[in-house]
Amino acid sequence: DGGITQSPKYLFRKEGQNVTLSCEQNLNHDAMYWYRQDPGQGLRLIYYSQIVNDFQKGDIAEGYSVSREKKESFPLTVTSAQKNPTAFYLCASSESGDTGKQFFGPGTRLTVL
Amino acid sequence: KQEVTQIPAALSVPEGENLVLNCSFTDSAIYNLQWFRQDPGKGLTSLLLIQSSQREQTSGRLNASLDKSSGRSTLYIAASQPGDSATYLCAVRPGNYGQNFVFGPGTRLSVLP
Numbered sequence: 001d002g003g004i005t006q007s008p009k010y011l012f013r014k015e016g017q018n019v020t021l022s023c024e025q026n027l028n029h030d031a032m033y034w035y036r037q038d039p040g041q042g043l044r045l046i047y048y049s050q051i052v053n054d055f056q057k058g059d060i061a062e063g064y065s066v067s068r069e070k071k072e073s074f075p076l077t078v079t080s081a082q083k084n085p086t087a088f089y090l091c092a093s094s095e096s097g098d099t100g101k102q103f104f105g106p107g108t109r110l111t112v113l
Numbered sequence: 114k115q116e117v118t119q120i121p122a123a124l125s126v127p128e129g130e131n132l133v134l135n136c137s138f139t140d141s142a143i144y145n146l147q148w149f150r151q152d153p154g155k156g157l158t159s160l161l162l163i164q165s166s167q168r169e170q171t172s173g174r175l176n177a178s179l180d181k182s183s184g185r186s187t188l189y190i191a192a193s194q195p196g197d198s199a200t201y202l203c204a205v206r207p208g209n210y211g212q213n214f215v216f217g218p219g220t221r222l223s224v225l226p
Contacts, residue, residue: 006156033213042117042202042216058213090156100145100206102214104156 003027004105006091011110013078013085021076021108023091029103032074033092036060037107043090049074078110086112115140115207117217125223126193134188134201134220141181142208148177148188151200151219160188160201165208193224 004025013019025032031050035043045058049068063082068074078085091105116139126132136146145164149157161170161177163186169178176189190197202219 004156035216040218042218043204045213048213088154092157101159101162102147102204103159104149106156107154109154 004091004093004103006089006105006108008108009106011108013110013112015112016080018077018079019110021078021089021091021110023074023076023105024072025074025091025093025103025105026072027093027095027103028071029093030071030096031094032068033094033102034058034064034066034074034076035090035092037088037090046076046089085110115143115205115215117203117205117215119201119203119217119220121220122218123221123223125225127225128193128195130193130224131189131191132193132222134190134222136186136188136203136217138184138186138205138215140207141184143181144206144208146177146179146186146203146205147214148175148186149202149204151202153200157202190222193222195224195226197224198222 007022033048034046037043044060046064047066049055052071055068065077089108092102094102118137120135147162148160151157163170163179174191179186200219200221204214204216
């Protein structure tokens with residue numbers, strides 16, 4: 001089945017640690033995205049990548065980093081510089097061409113202990 | 114800057130009712146608009162995507178309409194069921210293709226048996 005997978009489903013981080021969230025897609029999409037979702041708020045864009053080996057900052061990139069070495073993979077690292085990282089993180093990819101339809105993974109819930 | 118709002122924030126209806134969810138956006142120059150469903154603790158599932166040249170899209174009991182000139186979209190759910198209970202989000206893609214999606218905060222729907 002085609003889709004987007006994220007791992008782990010739950011992640012706990014101690015203060016001062018860096019953690020990496022995995023996102024993999026087999027939809028053959030060029031564009032991939034990372035969003036953060038907090039209770040009662042809409043999704044906020046962290047980083048996006050339109051093509052392999054290229055990525056751009058979104059609205060709330062501070063304290064996060066990404067890489068895009070393969071078309072299928074777009075991992076997100078939450079660094080110790082991110083002061084309030086507890087949130088639900090969603091990875092997405094989108095079709096190119098006329099539709100630009102966006103598809104989402106199941107999410108990773110990150111909690112800082 | 115494009116902003117997206119959704120009213121109401123929450124809605125409870127008895128099973129079997131027809132209902133309408135609203136999405137408003139501030140800039141009418143959009144490429145497309147997508148409606149999503151999100152169950153608690155899960156990722157987003159795409160329901161309908163409307164291109165800027167279209168007026169509506171239908172899938173089963175769902176019908177989404179788009180009025181770009183007034184900056185509004187509605188999601189109509191016919192004969193609601195308890196399984197429709199979820200948060201519904203809309204997202205617009207600004208008219209300059211390549212710009213990223215802007216999400217509304219969502220409407221939390223409860224359908225009571």
